[in-house]
Amino acid sequence: MNIIECVPNFSEGRNQGIIEDIASALAAVSGVRLLDHSMDPDHHRSVFTFIGPPERIVDGALAACSRAAELIDMRMHRGAVHPRIGAVDVVPFIPLGDAEMKDAVDAAHRFGSLFGTRNGIPVYFYGSAALSPQRRELPDIRRGGYEGLEERLKDPKWKPDAGPAFFNVHSGATAVGARIPLVAFNVVLSCGELKPAEDIARSIRQSSGGLRHIKALGVPLKSRNLVQVSMNLTDYRETSMRRVFDEIKAKAERLGVEILESELIGLVPRAALAGRPPEYYRLKDFSEKRILENCL
Incomplete structure (x- = not known):
């Protein structure tokens, strides 16, 4: 169809x-x-x-x-x-x-x-x-x-x-x-200072020499006094959520901050999860309804 x-x-x-x-x-x-x-x-x-x-x-x-x-x-x-x-x-x-x-x-x-x-x-x-x-x-x-x-x-x-x-x-x-399906994936850090999120975003996005098919920004979440690495994975087949999450986790630890949680905006192809459960990514508000294939 x-x-x-x-x-x-x-x-x-x-x-x-x-x-x-x-x-x-x-x-x-x-x-x-x-x-x-x-x-x-x-x-x-x-x-x-x-x-x-x-x-x-x-x-x-x-x-x-x-x-x-x-x-x-x-x-x-x-x-x-x-x-x-x-x-x-x-x-x-x-x-x-x-x-x-x-x-x-x-x-x-x-x-x-x-x-x-x-x-x-x-x-x-x-x-x-x-x-x-x-x-x-x-x-x-x-x-x-x-x-x-x-x-x-x-x-x-x-x-x-x-x-x-x-x-x-x-x-x-x-x-x-x-376009092909992309993954809108945001990772929330355990701090209110924007610089760590900006540094991490700069290090992972393709335009700054980071991971292929990754667009990333560090943004403030003023309503929560936290910061976020906001991303689009434009080809999850080449750079998976797991690769991105692991990179952010390692860089955050070096900067002395932690990942509090992450979120998906919209739906995600099952393959984008790279075989890992939602808990691996600390995904909030996740259910099987967020898997694209389950909605077709």
Whole structure:
């Protein structure tokens, strides 16, 4: 069966009513199924995970993301520790089952064109859906954030791939992509000082010479007076959760701090756990429902 997964990230992690409204808009679309959604007040961000056949997944994404664009005003978005360029920050499409990457790319392109035009929002295609090499990596598109977007849109090199080429002050811009499943994995340290988390993140992320396919940031969790190593494992087949966790644990011990717990955002392929139980990773709020294969 051809199945496409969609995992939009919204720049709202504190207003439960807005998130419930977005979920209701998605629920009204037949043929798609919401598997998981979460909100984080420190990241000021919410992540939805839903699936459907290629012919329905775009309808679900349009309903949820258009509602989010209506409700989330980026002029009021303060205190976020996660990089973002818009209210609907990123919308990846992932092929599952018998679907191929081409199916996900087609869905991304259809959604991006419709979403950008209907909502007056600049859209950039990334990952396997990228139309130019300089836009393949998501951090390159996000560079400068929402605050730098108005100036960036004046540069002809950063004309959007879809939607209008002007700054939408209310909604910002949206990155739309196609990719394989990634693992959003956060590790909480036993300290309130940010430097250990930043040092660990710098040492493990690929862009700083660390582990392949790892993107990492050290971020404060002000609501808990703790810090976190926030990561995306963009290819868990090459660099597993176990490898990353073991590296963080060893580096944390050398810095005199401990790992308190870890968390997954969204769902995770079973193979990403690398044969280790959730207790190995000190995962909180974990159940078999978080395993992607169990939801298909």
